[in-house]
Amino acid sequence: MSEESDSVLIARAKEDTEAFSLLYERYVRNIYNYIYYRTGNHHDAEDLASRTFYRALKHFARYEDRGAPFSAYLYRIAHNMVANWHRDRSRRQVVPLNELVVSSLKREQPAAMAEQKAEQDVLLDAVHKLAADRQQLLIHKFVDQMSNAEIGQIMGRTEGAIKSLYHRTLVALRQDLLGEGNERSTDELE
């Protein structure tokens, strides 16, 4: 993979299509993971990741490099895609086919594995109930394994604000898991 910085690739990508492909290669997995953990299934993750990159490409000519990571731009688009997806889904309740497959598979799994899977489901369900900014923080921290400074750059906050958000997120998640209801972030509710 190219070692050129994002800024260099962005400047090149305005004329050279290969540079955009390199940016795509650099971030496709992160964006896919972000969407996967926000939607909970691979089918929608593929669909929304495709749309995210198409939209990024469409508006790329107008993109200005102001020092923020290019990934912040992609995450912003992905965030809007996921928000629209949640809105559409809340209008028409559907059970994704792969959820049906998973539930039938659960019946066939050995007890220990099924129990572990059930625990994971409970935890991830609780994560899905968190406000969008809190989910984003957990995805960057545990899936992308980013430092607080990197997360701050992407989310447009200070490192201190990220530490504080992390603390509040853990407390809210624990309360939800204990059945005490969930406190929601004031700045970004879906």
Next chain:
Amino acid sequence: MNEERTEEILAAHAEALLGRPENLSQTNVTDEEQQELAPLFTLAEQLNQNMSPVQPSAAFVRSLGKELANSAQRQVAASQRMRRGVLIGAATVGSLVSIASVVGAVVYLISRLRARSHAQVQ
């Protein structure tokens, strides 16, 4: 424990979970603090275990990459065509203005000469 200290310890603990233990060793967490924050530490550990990266299928990454490259090529070609169009348009307008100026100047000169010869005859 004050909030700032709690945030520092939780942040350092999360870093340690991700294989960066330096901050946690510098934070000097007391037994009391450890006990107080144990439920949140456990929750962070569960998150770390259950939120592992997933891999998109190689076929998906490859095919989307190809489609985007084609689309980017079309986009660059379209913008180059548009720039060329604008350039040709501007050049055409410029040429027409120049021709019109020359024609205007010639007409003006002829009318002046005519007016002068007309005055001499009278």
